[in-house]
Amino acid sequence: MGTLICDSKMVLRSACEKIDEQKSDLIQTKNELIKCKSVKLEGVKETVQSEMKSFSDVVKSKCVSSGLSPAKIKMAVHSAMRDEDRAKNFIIFGAEEELECEEEEMSDKDLVKDIFGIVKGGDERSIIKCERVGVKKSTDSKRPIKVTVKDAETVRDVLSKAKILKSFQSPGE
Structure with a gap:
């Protein structure tokens, strides 16, 4: 043991x-x-x-490396502003060159004011400019009218109510 x-x-x-x-x-x-x-x-x-790196350092390095120069930035801003300006325009097609309304001739501005009266309820204060586009070819030609207004919202509003104009006849008819 x-x-x-x-x-x-x-x-x-x-x-x-x-x-x-x-x-x-x-x-x-x-x-x-x-x-x-x-x-x-x-x-x-x-x-x-x-x-x-901080976010600003990354952005700076990406901007420099991607080749964004002040000229390119300026062109981009200019393009955006041009697009915004274009959004404030609309075109009226088919309007007679010289409309005669009962006693006097009707100018393009008067025609546009009448259209605004029909579509916008008489509010033509937002109209900045009306002008015919193109060269007058003959007495029968109907050049379009370019209308410039204060803001793009007015353009959208007018265009959304443009179908109302189909029910109206021009003063010459």
């Missing part, structure tokens, strides 16, 4: 030593893993610090 106990003690000591060795190996492996992760974290930290 004494030998059995002695052998058991040796087996237990040997097992304890192996467990201690394995624990040491595990601790060493974990320390290496922590070092590796620390190195990667430092790399990420450096990348973030070097690559992180």
Whole structure:
């Protein structure tokens, strides 16, 4: 029995030593893993610090690299303004060149005012300019009238109510 106990003690000591060795190996492996992760974290930290930029820095670099010069910006603004100005115009087709209304001749401006009276309920204050477009070819020709108003909303309003004009006859008829 004494030998059995002695052998058991040796087996237990040997097992304890192996467990201690394995624990040491595990601790060493974990320390290496922590070092590796620390190195990667430092790399990420450096990348973030070097690559992180403010929004304005990114915009500046993109604008410079994309070749947006002040001239190109000016052209874009000019184009947008031209488009906005065009949105304030509409064309009237089929209007007689010289309309005679009962006692006197009717000018293009009077015709447009009458149209606004029908479509907009008499509000012709938003009319800025009326002019015939194109070259007069003959007495029978009907050049279109370009009408410029104060805002694009008026154009949309007039065009949405233009179908009302179909029910009216021109003064010459």
